[in-house]
Amino acid sequence: xxxxxxxxxxxxxxxxxxxxxxxxxxxxxxxxxxxxxxxxxxxxxxxxxxxxxxxxxxxxxxxxxxxxxxxxxxxxxxxxxxxxxxxxxxxxxxxxxxxxxxxxxxxxxxxxxxxxxxxxxxxxxxxxxxxxxxxxxxxxxxxxxxxxxxxxxxxxxxxxxxxxxxxxxxxxxxxxxxxxxxxxxxxxxxxxx
Numbered sequence: 001x002x003x004x005x006x007x008x009x010x011x012x013x014x015x016x017x018x019x020x021x022x023x024x025x026x027x028x029x030x031x032x033x034x035x036x037x038x039x040x041x042x043x044x045x046x047x048x049x050x051x052x053x054x055x056x057x058x059x060x061x062x063x064x065x066x067x068x069x070x071x072x073x074x075x076x077x078x079x080x081x082x083x084x085x086x087x088x089x090x091x092x093x094x095x096x097x098x099x100x101x102x103x104x105x106x107x108x109x110x111x112x113x114x115x116x117x118x119x120x121x122x123x124x125x126x127x128x129x130x131x132x133x134x135x136x137x138x139x140x141x142x143x144x145x146x147x148x149x150x151x152x153x154x155x156x157x158x159x160x161x162x163x164x165x166x167x168x169x170x171x172x173x174x175x176x177x178x179x180x181x182x183x184x185x186x187x188x189x190x191x192x193x
Contacts, residue, residue: 003067010058022051025068029075035118035133036079038126050078076138080148083130120170128163135160 001009001020009017030047037043053074061070121129130149134140135156140148142156149156171177 007058007061007067010055018055021054025071026051028068029071032072032075033079035121035137036076036083036130042082046079046082047075049082050075053078072138076134077148080130080134083126084149116174116176117171120167120174120176123170124163124166128159128166131156131159132163132167 001017006017006021006024010021026047029050030043033043033046033050034040037046054071057074061067121132124132131145134145134148135142142153142160145151145156146153151159168177
């Protein structure tokens with residue numbers, strides 16, 4: 001089935017088209033949910049709720065941009081709404097164990113397996129994890145994140161900075177990322193990338 005045929009079928013509530021849409025996009029969207037969720041069961045619940053919204057809102061898709069991107073936005077917003085509804089976003093911690101390393105956007109080497117990084121991101125408190133995912137992975141601005149999460153823009157920036165610092169510490173502790181002996185070594189290593 002073509003994407004166009006799937007959309008037309010879903011507009012007519014055709015179960016075959018709906019099943020095809022779900023089968024085609026659910027694996028990628030489950031990965032999106034998994035980054036926000038506490039565990040796989042929560043991710044699957046977010047996915048189901050998100051696809052219900054996709055089917056209910058498919059009439060709003062205007063063929064501007066990618067259909068997959070439209071689905072992804074609905075899934076991300078569903079994840080955020082679930083977190084807000086369960087008040088899980090308010091969980092936060094102080095970074096008692098944060099290192100003094102200077103964070104740079106390219107501080108995580110490209111050779112690290114994506115699965116390892118995702119697992120380390122999942123160790124972050126939900127508030128940090130949410131902002132990190134929205135900003136670094138989904139590409140939302142801090143202003144957009146603040147609006148989505150009903151927080152101040154400065155809070156989004158702060159949560160992101162703390163999330164990066166905490167993630168770096170986790171990557172170092174798990175020996176996925178090496179911590180140099182001196183900050184100058186760290187800065188030199190980072191600047192070579």
